[in-house]
Amino acid sequence: MNHRLQGKIEEVIGSIHKISVLDAQGWTSVVRRIFTGDRSYLLKSSYKEKYRTWLKAEAQVLKKLKENAVIPVPEYYGFIEEKDSDHLIMSFEEGMSLTAALTKAPSDIDRKSLIRSFGQFLHRFHEKEPLETLKGKGDWLDGQLMKAQTYVENGQTEGSSTLLEYLKTNKPAPVEQTMMHGDGTTDNVFVIDGEVQLFIDVAGMTVGDPRYDESLAIREFMNNTEYLSAFYEGYTRYRVTKEEFHYFDEGLYEFF
Numbered sequence: 001m002n003h004r005l006q007g008k009i010e011e012v013i014g015s016i017h018k019i020s021v022l023d024a025q026g027w028t029s030v031v032r033r034i035f036t037g038d039r040s041y042l043l044k045s046s047y048k049e050k051y052r053t054w055l056k057a058e059a060q061v062l063k064k065l066k067e068n069a070v071i072p073v074p075e076y077y078g079f080i081e082e083k084d085s086d087h088l089i090m091s092f093e094e095g096m097s098l099t100a101a102l103t104k105a106p107s108d109i110d111r112k113s114l115i116r117s118f119g120q121f122l123h124r125f126h127e128k129e130p131l132e133t134l135k136g137k138g139d140w141l142d143g144q145l146m147k148a149q150t151y152v153e154n155g156q157t158e159g160s161s162t163l164l165e166y167l168k169t170n171k172p173a174p175v176e177q178t179m180m181h182g183d184g185t186t187d188n189v190f191v192i193d194g195e196v197q198l199f200i201d202v203a204g205m206t207v208g209d210p211r212y213d214e215s216l217a218i219r220e221f222m223n224n225t226e227y228l229s230a231f232y233e234g235y236t237r238y239r240v241t242k243e244e245f246h247y248f249d250e251g252l253y254e255f256f
Contacts (some may be wrong), residue, residue, distance in 0.1 A: 012078040012089055013041055033092055040092045045085055050156050052086045058203035059088045064133045072198045084250040086189055095192040097239055112230040118189060119234025121196040126178045126237060140208030141171060148255035159255035167251050172244050177207050184213035211240050215248035
């Protein structure tokens, strides 16, 4: 970290005593834990144009939610834009991703309990009254398909133009729009004290199609009947069909 960036960060959180680079959490950013005299913060930094756009979107969501704290997310402290990089400062949260917690769980009973908790957490979120400040313009799915088109044209995705045309012509029947995370995998929820309690990586949080969240939530255990049942013991509002799951997880998600 250069001295200029450190100075800008210290203007927000005070004098820095120690910086630790955390284990890689995907390929979109570098994540550091920053210690000051009395607490620690998380610094998330992105360098490629596409990922800088995502980081800025995440900063905007966290800033809005700091003013209306009804959704459990890290607390926003600041966003720094530089010529070749962007940096988001937020609270450091004790805990681990659900992916890590499932790996560390000592038994199937514990894994099912975690997955059930995930279902309950996502259920409560989807049942919340949508926040006006997070509503986008127009239909969410149409907007995602437009983004996918841009990614295809700019060579920024592994999704193909053939798949995209299929998705455009085979959109599922619309459902009532709800709050949604936008990348609701087991990587992006945090386990604290044995239960899923927090969303992370919220760049895509908006009002849209809850089936997308649901499909990504179950993708890691879609073929495990017991784990899937545990999830739906918690998430009781709707169960995606196989066709919907394939459209969202194996189709739309390929572009993001």
